[in-house]
Amino acid sequence: MILDTGVSSAIDNLIYQYDFYAHDSSAATTETHGSIVASQVLAADSEANIVMLKVAADGSGTISLAAADAALDWVAKYAQQLNIAAVNLSFGASSVVSRETVTSLSDEFETLSNLDVAVVVAAGNSGARSGVSALASDSNVICVSASDGEGTFASFSNRDADLTDLVADGMDIAYMGSVVSGTSFSAPLVAGAIAEVKSEFYASYGHELSSNEALHLLQATGDALNRTGEVAGTSASAGSGYVELDLTGALGAVYDLAALAALGIVV
Template sequence: MRRVGALVAVLLLAAPAGAQAGEGDIIVIREPGTSARDIREDAGVRVVKPLPIEGAELVKPRGGDVADAVAELRADDDVVLAERDVRVTVDGLDAPSDPFFLSLWGLPDATVPAAWTTTTGAGVSVGVVDTGVRADHLDLAGQLTGNPGERGAGREANGLDDDGNGFVDDYQGWDFVAGDNTPQDGNGHGTHVTGTIAALADNGRGVTGVAPGAKVVPLRALDNSGNGYMSTIASALDYAGAIGLPVVNASLGGGYANVLERVVAAHPDTLYVVAAGNANRNNDDPAVASYPCALPQANILCVAAHDRSGARASFSNYGATTVDLSAPGVDIASTWNTTANAYATTQGTSMASPHVAGAAALVLAARPGITAAQLKWALTSSATVTPALAGTTVTGGRLDTAAAVAAVAGTLPVEPAPTSTPTPEPTPEAPVAPVAPQPPVATPEVPAPAATPEPTPAPPAAPRLVDVNVGGSLKGAKGKLRVSFKLTRSATVRFAVHAKGKAKPVASWTKRAHRGGNQYTLTRKLPTGATLKRGAYTLSVSLSATAKSSTAIRVR
């Protein structure tokens, strides 16, 4: 199974309360109007639990052979998607050992205090998909919220699903690990991230969040060890988009999963701010990329980490086309979960991402109603170009919150230029010993360095075709083949079908495909108009004579 992210839309809470994702589970999404029971019987699998994504559920092979079960499911014409549910985790890093390090250097570095003269984020709610939150933390008092459809007029605890979204009394977020409405934090990572976004200001204790006027909706998708399954994460991301949260922070990451991409694509009005990952890897390389950071969807904003000097943190992933900008991620102090008054200092791209999510809340509060695309444009177009970051992100710069807030005061772009494609990876870090809280110290605003001209970009690398898969069958008049593949950048892809042993193709055509995951459905009637007769064929997908993948297919 795959531990990672969240998905789309609403539905089903009829599974046993204790049902949880586990090793050997499979995520299945079926065609609308088809029978889940028939699909399970044909593939020899049993249901583990329904997922809060339309037409989706988690299943397990009755005989234990996961590979065979996935193959059977993919061969079923009624199945849109079948993939292992993989584990996702937080990237733990040793935190600095100085127990007195409480300087919130990230705030002036990202020009947050200057933005506070305009807004502190009031009226904006940010989703946090993580390990949960310590709800009674004194520095988070009154800062947590939940589904507005379950709040007010006694709806919080009436035992009803008042807004019909499939979740009962989700007025304070949701725990997708335990399946209840109490997303408490047994790890600390989620509480740390939440404090960076929205810890109280001027309350005489601890730290101050980037957007102290904003609220946080806690969505627990990672367990107490900082791990989680892709089905759980996708469900949380989908839930956040379905209840209309404009910004969601996901400081986590893992390998590619189709279900994760589908969920993000299903909620274009939600900006998913995600961590780049802590493996010091190039997310532009699909073989090692972290997701959701490297997803091609425009509503992903991926964040790298830099240190006090403005240099990329030694652990931070990077990517000139997949990582959007950098934010403070070394020696970051914030709230912790061990007591209601605990704090800790730690590091990672998990700490950088919530700086940007908090900044997004400030921008939204300054200009309510802007789109996710305009919000992303404001955050990326205003980044402070930094020579030490050249070539490591799309912008080559770091977060400038005050400039982002100022950007939306003027004319907004109708069609903002696309920015990087992030790849989330669970990036929570191991905390240092909790540090004693102390009142926040006013830090002088640090002037942003003068903008430096961006270096002339190197010619883009040739696109690469990877992970070509063909599923389904052309059995009968309604048979379908599903062809999926990934590209390192947008390109024109050529399809060709040859009868067995024939050099001349029966049909060939081209499609423009985007960077990241692509999927096409083929029937016996090909896009050229030719209809395949019964027999053996070879289907090839190629960029060139050398970048080519061929698969034997049979029409029955």
């Protein structure tokens, strides 16, 4: 499930699209952002079904929070029917905050959390070392910062030892002849990874892995980041999110009963 600028090119496994900005059934756009985000979800889980909900003005790429609010209400309405594992928001409010913040989307985030839908939000690209986008700071979302894919934070990435939940490669992402970077492209890797580990867990054991358990698994199997020069956190769990996504390691743990037991995950 993706809230973004819409669809600019063919997307594998696209099962539904809707434009919550213009209120019609086509999410088509000239903006490439949403399609790149979708490609990153599929890079983590090639079998994921993609739903694209357009929440931006065509031609400008400017996100409408009112459209996002309506789209999230739609996600909550159909969460169980569509068996939605995760929803990705690769956009944020302009402000950078260093504490949990309530925004206009907080009610929807809480509703989705109660429905066990993982809400994954990009941390933002202001280069802050002690703050993230206000949307990403919400207590009911998974905040994703960007790395270079080799254990070091991307210089542009917002991060916060108390707020970042996971880090994923967001550097030099190739798409249809162009190369892009940003936390926008780290977040969907995590959304896809959550869908993938939940799917594999269900296939192996016949019952659902919760979103919180999936995140815990991804954190526990992630790779340590270089924290030289990083700002220390203030909470007891500060820095727990400063690990880089290792999906191969996470999938290995799904099949390892001892590893699951050590994480308190019941099979």
